[in-house]
Amino acid sequence: MKIYNTMTRKKEEFIPIEQGKVKMYVCGPTVYNYFHIGNARTFLFFDVVRRYFEFRGFEVIYVKNITDIDDRLIEQSIKENIPVSEIAKKYTEAYYEDIQALEIQKPTHQSKATEYIDEMIALIQDLENKGFAYEKNGDVYFSVEKFKDYGKLSGKKMEDLKAGARVEENLNKRNPADFTLWKKAKPDEPNWKSPWGKGRPGWHTECVVMSKKLLGETFDIHAGAVDLIFPHHENEIAQAEAISNKPLAHFWMHGGFLNISGEKMSKSLDNFFLTRDVLKKYDTEAIRFFFLSKHYRSPIDFNEDILKESVQALKNFYSVLKDVKYLPSMNENPEYTDAQIKLKKQFNEAMDDDFNTAKAIAVLFEIAKVLRSTNDLKYAHLLNELGKVLGFFSNLEEKLKSSLDDVSEELILLLIRYRSQFKKDKNWKMADAIREDLKKIGIQLKDTPEGTVWEIIK
RNA sequence: GGCGACAUCGCCAAGUGGUAAGGCAAGGGUCUGCAAAAUCCUUAUCCCCGGUUCGAAUCCGGGUGUCGCCUCCA
Known part of the structure; x- marks a missing residue:
């Protein structure tokens, strides 16, 4: 199995640290609002990664965090005029709802930032003691100059960063590129007691703490979307590796963006789509098909016409399964013929090549075609089995039945x-x-x- | 300004040196009282220019265009 590693910018053979086990960490949502369709792409794709590993017999330990304390929650709390904790609760629940609607499986660990404050404080103290961090007026910063590998993931050089840095209002920082580990709380802001006074942890620290606690100092895969490469993941590496002197993760996977009419989705451009709104108009499977029909690292243009095409394309599978009168409950473990084994192998080869879901879907169409011409229900079973790896055909029995009383x-x-x-x-x-x-x-x-x-x- | 990605049929999209997968749409045939469904057939030389090679969509150089990162961001 080959996976593209952002760290080396190459596809590399995936060898798990512990045989038969995959430890992966995916950066989850900041719960300050309903999540948008771009987030959905990332969450959906890594759900498929997890399913595929399991399909290939790996035990997957999958950690996904929820950032429930952050500047943006505070802003939203002022906007909605309800406490930060209520904002967190409201949008965490909404997040679970949308994830369920997207038929995304639960990670093995869904950790919340606010449950790890003590550990974060301990980590920051450790960094301070070792000379990687410094306190100024109640804020604590990470000194990027002290970590010699800073920039190794994003390919940035310190000089470029300095040159590119905008004029910083924050005069507490020694170097404009230094990032916040601990932020002093303003009056009325949520806060926790710390050696530096009352405040809250910075965003980049939580992932380091949670991954270390749940997966260990070094794990297999750390993932997110491309925008997290810098600064978020770069900063995680700096904190974690400054202390452990070991690589944080063996593989860094980053999903491409979802654009609207060729441009990045943003609130200022007013081209923002919330997942729950899209789900009102389109079936979750169509959304899934739409995303998976393109390679995960490519940018994808969100477009309703293409979403409609996805609906059409999916009908193909359902109509053939209906026509051959397939029932998922039949043939629990059929003996596949050579031809069927070959198709399954093609599917695996596609997925083994850095999760080429587009190619894998093409194999699904091939199976549907042969199923149609042979009426051999084992092809139907194969279609169901492989389709499920991509997250399709949940509640198949239900969907194949009529929905009339x-x-x-x-x-x-x-x-x-x-x-x-x-x-x-x-x-x-x-x-x-x-x-x-x-x-x-x-x-x-x-x-x-x-x-x-x-x-x-x- | 620095760094990076991408450009394949009307649309979406695989393909990283050996002669262009797949899906959607469209057109034509078969089937049908007519439809629908199904089925068969048809539709590209890969942004432009130059180079390397027996051979390039695939490698190299130069253009052009689009997008992203460098600040919070999935």
């Missing part, structure tokens, strides 16, 4: 029987009228050699 179904069958008589009498006018009227209320009739069947259309 018994009476409605009886009524439709009754109409079909009348229509059959009209057809027999060559009363096309009446037969067509029934079909047209049913279509208007969302029921599509199809005359097949085996008789008339119906399905619900949207």
Whole structure:
């Protein structure tokens, strides 16, 4: 299995630290608002990474944090005029709701920043004692000059950083590139007691503390979206490695951005889409298909027309599964034929190559095609098995069934029987009228050699 | 200003040296009373210029264009 490592800018063979185990950490949301569709892309993709590792027999320890104390929560609290803790609670709950709606599996550890304040203070003290951090007027900063590898992930040089740094209002910093470890609380702001007075931890520290506690000093994969490379991940490396002298993570994975009409999504451009709003209009699977049909490191343009295409494309899978009358409960562990094993291998090869989900989806279409022509239900099972790795086909049994109550179904069958008589009498006018009227209320009739069947259309 | 990414059919998108996957859309045929569904067929030489090579979408150089990071950001 090969994974692109941002640290080396190359695809590298993935070798877990501990055989059969993958320890991964993904930077989660800051709960100051509902999360947007760009966040959804990242969360969704790493959910697939996790599923794939498990599919390949790894035990995955997956940590995802929730940042529930941050400047942005404080700002939002003023805006909504409710306490910071309420903001955190409200948007954490919303986050869980949206994640569930996206059919993203729960990580093995979902840790919150505020539960690790003591550990963060201890870490900052340690950094101070070792000369990597300094206190000024109640704030504590990390001195980037003291950490010689600073910039190794983002490829930035200290000189460039200095030159590029904007005029800093913060005169407490010795070097403009120094970053905040501990921030002094203003009156009325949430705060915790510390050796430097009342304040709160900086964002970059929480991930270091949580990953160390839950995964150890060095783990396999640290991930997030590209914008986290600098400064967030760079700063994590600085803190963690300054103390441990060991690499924080073996692999650094970063997902590409989601753009709107070619531009980055931002509030100032008013091109902001919340995940929950998109979910109101589009099925979660269509959203998933839309994301996974492109490689995770490429930027992707969010576009409703393409989302609609995704809906169409997915119908392919469902219609063939319906047509062959597949039931997920049948054939728990079928013996695959050579041809089926070959397709499965193709799927694995695609995923092994830095999670090439676009190629993997193409294999799914190939399976659907063969399923259609052979009617061999083992292909249906294979489609289901591999589709699930990408997070598709949850509640498949449910979706393959009609979603009508018994009476409605009886009524439709009754109409079909009348229509059959009209057809027999060559009363096309009446037969067509029934079909047209049913279509208007969302029921599509199809005359097949085996008789008339119906399905619900949207 | 510094650093980086990308440019493949109408649209989306794989493909990193051996002669262009797949999906959506479109057109045509088969099937059908007509539809729908299904099925078959059709549709690109890869932004431009130059170079390396027996051979390049794939490597190198130069353009052009788009985007990102350098400040909070998934």
